[in-house]
Amino acid sequence: MRCMKEENMKIYNTLSKKKEEFIPIEEGKVKMYVCGPTVYNLIHIGNARPMIVFDTVRRYMEHKGYEVNYVSNFTDVDDKIIKKAIEEGVDASVISERYIAECKKDMEAMNVKAATTHPKATEEICGMLDMIGTLIEKGHAYVAADGTVYFRTRSFKEYGKLSHKNLDDLQGGNRSLLVTGEDQKEDSLDFVLWKPKKEGEPYWESPWCNGRPGWHIECSVMSKKYLGEEIDIHAGGEDLVFPHHENEIAQSEAANGKQFAKYWMHNAFLNIDNKKMSKSAGNFFTVRDISEKYDLQVLRFFMLSAHYRSQLNFSADLMEAAANGYERIVTSVSNLNYLLENAASATMNEEEKALLKEAEDFVTKFDEAMDDDFNTADAISAIFELVKFINTNTSAESSKEFLEALKAEIIMLSDICGLIVEKKEEMLDADIEALIAERQAARKEKNFARADEIRDELLSKGIILEDTREGVKWKRA
Numbered sequence: 001m002r003c004m005k006e007e008n009m010k011i012y013n014t015l016s017k018k019k020e021e022f023i024p025i026e027e028g029k030v031k032m033y034v035c036g037p038t039v040y041n042l043i044h045i046g047n048a049r050p051m052i053v054f055d056t057v058r059r060y061m062e063h064k065g066y067e068v069n070y071v072s073n074f075t076d077v078d079d080k081i082i083k084k085a086i087e088e089g090v091d092a093s094v095i096s097e098r099y100i101a102e103c104k105k106d107m108e109a110m111n112v113k114a115a116t117t118h119p120k121a122t123e124e125i126c127g128m129l130d131m132i133g134t135l136i137e138k139g140h141a142y143v144a145a146d147g148t149v150y151f152r153t154r155s156f157k158e159y160g161k162l163s164h165k166n167l168d169d170l171q172g173g174n175r176s177l178l179v180t181g182e183d184q185k186e187d188s189l190d191f192v193l194w195k196p197k198k199e200g201e202p203y204w205e206s207p208w209c210n211g212r213p214g215w216h217i218e219c220s221v222m223s224k225k226y227l228g229e230e231i232d233i234h235a236g237g238e239d240l241v242f243p244h245h246e247n248e249i250a251q252s253e254a255a256n257g258k259q260f261a262k263y264w265m266h267n268a269f270l271n272i273d274n275k276k277m278s279k280s281a282g283n284f285f286t287v288r289d290i291s292e293k294y295d296l297q298v299l300r301f302f303m304l305s306a307h308y309r310s311q312l313n314f315s316a317d318l319m320e321a322a323a324n325g326y327e328r329i330v331t332s333v334s335n336l337n338y339l340l341e342n343a344a345s346a347t348m349n350e351e352e353k354a355l356l357k358e359a360e361d362f363v364t365k366f367d368e369a370m371d372d373d374f375n376t377a378d379a380i381s382a383i384f385e386l387v388k389f390i391n392t393n394t395s396a397e398s399s400k401e402f403l404e405a406l407k408a409e410i411i412m413l414s415d416i417c418g419l420i421v422e423k424k425e426e427m428l429d430a431d432i433e434a435l436i437a438e439r440q441a442a443r444k445e446k447n448f449a450r451a452d453e454i455r456d457e458l459l460s461k462g463i464i465l466e467d468t469r470e471g472v473k474w475k476r477a
């Protein structure tokens, strides 16, 4: 952790369309909410972009000394989840729980830290009923004849402030809804807060009808519960600016009477053949697909090699370039480890001290890039400069202290990007099996301390043991 230099950090705020200095609501703390995925399938690498980008924002803020309360939800009630549940003949919760578990596996494999809290919409219904009740009381929402509750969009005077849309233009575009006569809305701009259940769907009781929440109210409520009425950063992909985030602002600010979020951050799309990657268009690769060909650290490197507000086109060539780039850092660290094993002397000489001072420039460059609205592309360039410096200025003559200081620096910068660049040596199958045999022998002799020691040693090397009826089985973590 390093000293706080908060006055230098700039964030592009969708609300003002400007880069603004980051000033937290509470000194030393960051309250951050990132809209999470709807869980009805394995996540695709487009969904992985906000996960990796905002995890990196979080890591950088933590590196600067902030305590970050990071909340990211799972939307676990939705038409697509229900459709899949009906297709499989199971409860909707079976589908959502399955894909939450799979999503968490993917996040871990991409080295995306677990959020401080990962709330699920279905566990927050009471809060939603409360907020909808408040909105009705305050005249910002109304109940239609069939029990649907709508937000009265025109009652929120600042509607459109995030997406920079004009209410009257929006109205014009949607007028056809009013003409159909089937619509029970007062105004075509109004959106659903609560809707009646349909046959076979999950539902909750409410004062208005048995039903389920609209999508937007979920995030307003979960953000309020876990972070409070006013938060520092609200984030997600740019497709969420309108209507999702615009509607969240309307709901939260109308209900709480306070500014919902100070900074709104949005990542640009991950494209394929210059079109947004999406499940509905069918032009996607899942994170699992990619993991069959690449270490997911390469995917992470690929995502961070562009600024988060630039569109990024996925291609095999760019992934190969990312694999090479990532490997350059890994190789440099591995060379340092090799030199460290036989370092010529323990402490730094004067020349090394001067070199180490020079190397600090790369950290400064890295920080400057990250302070400038998290420019990870330039931050990675600073890591490459450090790699070049290390490769040029270290040798079998280098001292242990010097090598360790350089290694700490490169690992610190990589870690802020969430890149694991020090590869743990893989144990050979034969070595694992020999240790397992020794453990069995120790157990027979009732030497449980040794048996446990062996299990822990294997675990520290990523080998998990399972005692089964057929004997001991092992797998790599």
Ligand code: AMP
Residues within 6 Å of the ligand: 035, 036, 037, 038, 045, 046, 047, 048, 049, 050, 235, 236, 237, 238, 239, 240, 267, 268, 269, 270, 271, 276, 277, 278
């Ligand atoms: P969804 O499950 O569709 O609600 O998406 C979860 C998150 O992934 C949201 O923040 C989306 O904005 C984001 N997202 C979805 N597709 C892409 C894409 N192709 N590129 C970047 N972000 C995306």
Ligand code: ZN
Residues within 6 Å of the ligand: 035, 036, 219, 244
């Ligand atoms: Zn949301």
